[in-house]
Amino acid sequence: MSTIKAIRERLGLSQLALGRGIGCTQGNIFHYERGQTLPPDAAKRVIAFAAERGLILTMDQLYGLQPLPPAAQPAEA
Numbered sequence: 826m827s828t829i830k831a832i833r834e835r836l837g838l839s840q841l842a843l844g845r846g847i848g849c850t851q852g853n854i855f856h857y858e859r860g861q862t863l864p865p866d867a868a869k870r871v872i873a874f875a876a877e878r879g880l881i882l883t884m885d886q887l888y889g890l891q892p893l894p895p896a897a898q899p900a901e902a
Contacts, residue, residue: 828889830858835896836878846874
């Protein structure tokens with residue numbers, strides 16, 4: 826699975842919603858998820874957008890050089 830897709834799914838977003846959130850199209854997200862290189866300016870926007878939603882990422886994680894942070898565990902009732 827691509828890093829962008831994993832991030833998008835962790836945030837619970839559609840391709841369209843992520844695209845709107847970072848200022849690109851759903852088609853761009855589609856291509857990034859299938860291996861097109863994410864430009865550095867778009868990567869910075871993904872990091873900022875994810876941080877606003879509580880998912881802290883680094884460039885190394887975004888580009889697959891480091892693993893993504895563990896997914897948050899649901900709170901116990």
